[in-house]
Amino acid sequence: MPEKLTRKQFLQVAKYNLLSLLINPPINLLNGIVERLRVTEPISPIRRLNLEQQQFLVNHEIRRGKTSSPNVLMTYDDWPSTPGQLASILNAFKGKGYATFFLLGDRLNWLTTGLLKNYGWDARLIRRIVDEGHQIGMHGWEHQRMTKMGDSELSHQFEKWFNVLSQILPGYIPTVFRAPYGDVDERVRRVGARFGLQHVRWGVESWGDTAKTRERVISGVMGQNGAVVLSHMHRPYDVSQAAEIVNALINNGFRLNTVADGMSPEDQLPG
Numbered sequence: 057m058p059e060k061l062t063r064k065q066f067l068q069v070a071k072y073n074l075l076s077l078l079i080n081p082p083i084n085l086l087n088g089i090v091e092r093l094r095v096t097e098p099i100s101p102i103r104r105l106n107l108e109q110q111q112f113l114v115n116h117e118i119r120r121g122k123t124s125s126p127n128v129l130m131t132y133d134d135w136p137s138t139p140g141q142l143a144s145i146l147n148a149f150k151g152k153g154y155a156t157f158f159l160l161g162d163r164l165n166w167l168t169t170g171l172l173k174n175y176g177w178d179a180r181l182i183r184r185i186v187d188e189g190h191q192i193g194m195h196g197w198e199h200q201r202m203t204k205m206g207d208s209e210l211s212h213q214f215e216k217w218f219n220v221l222s223q224i225l226p227g228y229i230p231t232v233f234r235a236p237y238g239d240v241d242e243r244v245r246r247v248g249a250r251f252g253l254q255h256v257r258w259g260v261e262s263w264g265d266t267a268k269t270r271e272r273v274i275s276g277v278m279g280q281n282g283a284v285v286l287s288h289m290h291r292p293y294d295v296s297q298a299a300e301i302v303n304a305l306i307n308n309g310f311r312l313n314t315v316a317d318g319m320s321p322e323d324q325l326p327g
């Protein structure tokens with residue numbers, strides 16, 4: 057039976073408990089506070105990884121998808137010159153396969169600040185990428201060389217990018233990035249990994265600036281599984297031949313996967 061405390065004794069015990077709590081807070085209470093601070097951080101949502109997991113991402117740049125079956129990882133970089141270009145690419149994939157879109161932060165920012173509104177732009181187009189099963193990755197803020205940036209400028213690029221994407225797609229957790237020009241080194245990959253991002257290189261370039269684009273893609277991926285194809289949302293033939301490219305790949309027995317679905321098992325973060 058617990059002893060009944062007098063009012064004075066109760067206050068003494070309460071004072072003691074409060075003091076000991078202040079001096080030596082229980083670890084779970086502290087974690088709770090830290091967790092709450094994290095939730096209110098403006099740059100979420102970020103895939104939170106421990107140091108070991110981050111090191112895995114640093115060591116596993118994605119250069120090729122899974123080789124166990126015929127599949128292609130189509131990727132589209134930068135930003136379309138007109139919203140119609142992105143819509144065309146999305147239409148080409150509809151019901152047929154999936155791709156990955158590496159987007160520039162400052163263009164996303166134009167979208168959220170309304171700068172692009174009078175040009176037929178709407179944030180719904182960016183949401184359509186995800187709604188239709190494709191993947192979005194980070195492609196820097198203003199398409200500058202990341203290896204030339206100082207540490208804080210580099211981190212800032214990622215922070216700003218996450219910030220603006222979360223305004224358009226709250227709750228979407230990006231997992232990949234492609235440095236502009238593929239200009240990446242271990243330091244850049246490490247900063248990316250702090251933001252939960254794995255770097256994606258490519259093996260085949262479409263070029264997208266001549267009528268030979270379709271041929272380049274098809275001949276580039278033939279005879280190999282898991283090729284990563286670099287295309288651009290603003291290059292005329294990457295857009296106008298998108299449907300032909302998608303159909304030709306499918307007719308040749310390939311599946312079109314996002315990086316997340318088509319990546320090789322050895323590049324997959326364990327756990």
Ligand SMILES: [Zn+2]
Nearest residue numbers: 133134236237
């Ligand atoms: Zn680019």
